[in-house]
Amino acid sequence: MPSSLEYTASRPNFSLTCPVIYDILLQKFCPADGAYLIQESKSKTIKTEPSVAAEVNRKIPLLQGANDPFSFVGDELKLVEENLVRAIRSREQELTDISGHLIYGGGKRVRPMVTLLAYAAFGGKHVADIVDIATAIELIHTATLLHDDIIDGADTRRGKESAFKKFGLKSTLVAGDFLFIKAFEFAGKFDETVVQWTADACTLLTEGEILQGHFNRNRSVTLDDYVEIVKRKTASLFHTGAKVGAYLAGASPALVDETERYGLNMGIAFQMVDDVLDVVGHPDLLGKPTGMDLRDGNPALPIILAMKNGDAAVCDAFDCRNPSEDQIGAALNAIKNGPAIQEAKALSKRYAEAALKSIKKLPPSLYRNGLKTLVQLIIDRDF
Amino acid sequence: MPSSLEYTASRPNFSLTCPVIYDILLQKFCPADGAYLIQESKSKTIKTEPSVAAEVNRKIPLLQGANDPFSFVGDELKLVEENLVRAIRSREQELTDISGHLIYGGGKRVRPMVTLLAYAAFGGKHVADIVDIATAIELIHTATLLHDDIIDGADTRRGKESAFKKFGLKSTLVAGDFLFIKAFEFAGKFDETVVQWTADACTLLTEGEILQGHFNRNRSVTLDDYVEIVKRKTASLFHTGAKVGAYLAGASPALVDETERYGLNMGIAFQMVDDVLDVVGHPDLLGKPTGMDLRDGNPALPIILAMKNGDAAVCDAFDCRNPSEDQIGAALNAIKNGPAIQEAKALSKRYAEAALKSIKKLPPSLYRNGLKTLVQLIIDRDF
Numbered sequence: 001m002p003s004s005l006e007y008t009a010s011r012p013n014f015s016l017t018c019p020v021i022y023d024i025l026l027q028k029f030c031p032a033d034g035a036y037l038i039q040e041s042k043s044k045t046i047k048t049e050p051s052v053a054a055e056v057n058r059k060i061p062l063l064q065g066a067n068d069p070f071s072f073v074g075d076e077l078k079l080v081e082e083n084l085v086r087a088i089r090s091r092e093q094e095l096t097d098i099s100g101h102l103i104y105g106g107g108k109r110v111r112p113m114v115t116l117l118a119y120a121a122f123g124g125k126h127v128a129d130i131v132d133i134a135t136a137i138e139l140i141h142t143a144t145l146l147h148d149d150i151i152d153g154a155d156t157r158r159g160k161e162s163a164f165k166k167f168g169l170k171s172t173l174v175a176g177d178f179l180f181i182k183a184f185e186f187a188g189k190f191d192e193t194v195v196q197w198t199a200d201a202c203t204l205l206t207e208g209e210i211l212q213g214h215f216n217r218n219r220s221v222t223l224d225d226y227v228e229i230v231k232r233k234t235a236s237l238f239h240t241g242a243k244v245g246a247y248l249a250g251a252s253p254a255l256v257d258e259t260e261r262y263g264l265n266m267g268i269a270f271q272m273v274d275d276v277l278d279v280v281g282h283p284d285l286l287g288k289p290t291g292m293d294l295r296d297g298n299p300a301l302p303i304i305l306a307m308k309n310g311d312a313a314v315c316d317a318f319d320c321r322n323p324s325e326d327q328i329g330a331a332l333n334a335i336k337n338g339p340a341i342q343e344a345k346a347l348s349k350r351y352a353e354a355a356l357k358s359i360k361k362l363p364p365s366l367y368r369n370g371l372k373t374l375v376q377l378i379i380d381r382d383f
Numbered sequence: 384m385p386s387s388l389e390y391t392a393s394r395p396n397f398s399l400t401c402p403v404i405y406d407i408l409l410q411k412f413c414p415a416d417g418a419y420l421i422q423e424s425k426s427k428t429i430k431t432e433p434s435v436a437a438e439v440n441r442k443i444p445l446l447q448g449a450n451d452p453f454s455f456v457g458d459e460l461k462l463v464e465e466n467l468v469r470a471i472r473s474r475e476q477e478l479t480d481i482s483g484h485l486i487y488g489g490g491k492r493v494r495p496m497v498t499l500l501a502y503a504a505f506g507g508k509h510v511a512d513i514v515d516i517a518t519a520i521e522l523i524h525t526a527t528l529l530h531d532d533i534i535d536g537a538d539t540r541r542g543k544e545s546a547f548k549k550f551g552l553k554s555t556l557v558a559g560d561f562l563f564i565k566a567f568e569f570a571g572k573f574d575e576t577v578v579q580w581t582a583d584a585c586t587l588l589t590e591g592e593i594l595q596g597h598f599n600r601n602r603s604v605t606l607d608d609y610v611e612i613v614k615r616k617t618a619s620l621f622h623t624g625a626k627v628g629a630y631l632a633g634a635s636p637a638l639v640d641e642t643e644r645y646g647l648n649m650g651i652a653f654q655m656v657d658d659v660l661d662v663v664g665h666p667d668l669l670g671k672p673t674g675m676d677l678r679d680g681n682p683a684l685p686i687i688l689a690m691k692n693g694d695a696a697v698c699d700a701f702d703c704r705n706p707s708e709d710q711i712g713a714a715l716n717a718i719k720n721g722p723a724i725q726e727a728k729a730l731s732k733r734y735a736e737a738a739l740k741s742i743k744k745l746p747p748s749l750y751r752n753g754l755k756t757l758v759q760l761i762i763d764r765d766f
Contacts, residue, residue, distance in 0.1 A: 090586070175589075184582055187567075199564055202564040
């Protein structure tokens with residue numbers, strides 16, 4: 001059993017579009033800056049325990065033979081990358097550096113991918129248009145990550161020092177604003193409907209952040225509160241990307257709604273899996289320590305479910321202002337040993353199934369398959 | 384000699400549009416929330432030393448007989464206010480509260496006014512359009528104030544506790560994002576040119592903030608550096624508002640450029656006067672203590688000029704991480720007693736004159752007069 005593994009080598013399906021995008025990276029910006037796409041992050045040599053390596057390998061067969069959603073929109077994703085490179089250029093190098101720290105730092109590009117696939121699934125042909133809105137959506141996502149790291153006081157993000165830690169609060173705050181502005185430069189070119197939807201998604205992000213803040217270390221949080229936070233904070237960019245993709249491709253209003261529902265449900269599933277991984281994931285794969293939600297007092301799904309089950313260790317760690325590492329460890333073990341993880345996984349699968357149900361109503365195509373596989377990838381991912 | 388005075392009573396020219404806007408305030412939001420327009424802030428009972436009252440009264444005659452720029456676009460400013468009220472509504476009351484704290488908290492609305500007057504000066508007739516972009520510009524300005532207060536750790540803003548102090552870093556940061564988003568909701572409705580110009584102004588704001596950060600407590604700052612910071616941080620929204628106003632009204636490209644130059648130079652003059660007031664202004668009128676630039680280490684004009692003149696007390700206070708109140712007091716006195724204030728005023732007048740020179744090239748109208756008076760008001764203001 002190897003004590004480390006080359007992840008790409010064992011996941012051939014993932015590497016289809018990688019060389020193209022990697023070439024851009026090599027030409028245009030520091031390739032040593034770490035992973036930036038699902039594919040690329042897979043090419044990292046990750047030192048893992050044998051048990052983790054086995055776990056990783058065990059999951060691979062699920063993807064064998066599946067249609068690779070990356071390959072379907074590889075050319076468009078390349079254009080998104082080029083847009084991102086151009087977007088973050090500034091006469092102030094620090095803004096470019098901070099933006100690049102995150103833009104080239106391991107983003108999965110799932111949101112642009114949903115947008116591009118939804119567009120292609122309805123036969124959209126104006127590549128430049130959809131690439132621009134997909135770029136805007138990724139820029140908005142990145143802007144919120146910069147600001148979220150300030151809000152959470154996060155030390156690490158995607159396996160390396162967070163921008164907040166590396167560049168400080170002031171510059172990181174301004175860089176977040178800068179990325180928001182660049183996003184609107186791309187989104188502002190579209191008609192009023194697209195501008196309004198994009199702005200609505202952003203408004204939801206801020207309202208989600210405030211709602212999450214209300215329930216920080218607050219044991220009164222319910223599952224409904226959680227779903228509302230996730231709809232706003234995570235699913236908003238997924239469902240907006242999906243909806244805009246369908247709309248710009250000329251889908252009927254009913255199918256635009258259906259595609260939006262797909263994005264909404266897959267976005268909720270995505271966040272639920274994120275929350276599960278924060279407990280049971282491997283830090284090397286996640287790019288951050290586990291237990292961050294408990295440390296930050298964020299009302300994440302396994303925490304809420306464990307508290308609902310009356311788990312005292314979790315309750316204590318969650319509403320404690322400065323939980324000790326012992327408290328965190330005890331709470332994480334309690335979550336792992338109780339039913340919360342299975343319950344959370346089951347819940348995430350319900351949302352994933354709802355997303356898949358919407359897909360069935362889309363016209364059959366390779367891109368529809370891509371949207372389907374994306375849900376599967378999201379549910380089965382390790383990071 | 385009175386020890387306090389009703390400011391409005393002695394400035395009849397200023398109150399022309401006040402009742403209309405004040406009515407909206409009374410109907411729609413807490414009127415006890417303090418001043419929010421130049422006119423309204425004037426109606427506050429300000430307890431001042433007799434010498435300050437005399438100073439205030441002394442300046443009034445300068446405005447007697449001048450055309451009141453507020454009255455020319457009073458109806459449009461009322462619509463901007465209504466837009467602002469609607470814009471900051473959120474399902475999360477905290478976002479509305481934080482936004483309202485600043486929106487209804489003594490803003491002079493100079494940027495919307497420049498935009499509206501420039502539009503009217505070229506015969507623009509689509510009021511709803513220009514009101515929307517004027518709203519966007521005020522929202523962007525307000526968003527940056529929220530984020531600036533975080534960056535500066537400011538305790539007070541416009542005479543009351545800053546949002547940062549009152550609501551905390553996290554919520555204030557998110558509220559700033561919220562206002563940026565609302566701004567783009569308004570600006571995103573326009574053609575690509577207007578969207579691009581608005582985004583460019585915002586980009587300049589962030590690049591100005593970074594450049595200012597480089598020269599924080601940094602004695603190597605030059606007058607050229609200062610002008611570059613001010614062009615980006617303050618003048619950008621003035622010249623963009625002016626340019627967009629002229630453009631949307633259908634002015635020729637040459638006159639759009641001329642109007643932009645007006646905004647640029649008046650914006651620079653505006654900031655220079657701000658910097659002077661930070662030294663010689665009255666805290667009750669300013670709504671904040673004097674000497675804030677020295678405390679924050681901001682490279683403001685009188686500081687730069689005093690350092691250029693070799694003033695040791697100013698140099699020491701400026702590049703000291705935590706200057707004592709004695710150091711601040713000594714530096715402020717040194718600036719007041721030296722030539723820096725007169726030099727700064729002279730410089731601000733040069734930029735004001737450049738702005739007035741541009742105005743002469745605009746077609747004669749009441750609105751052109753309004754733009755002219757605005758420059759005069761900006762130069763002669765006490766807050």
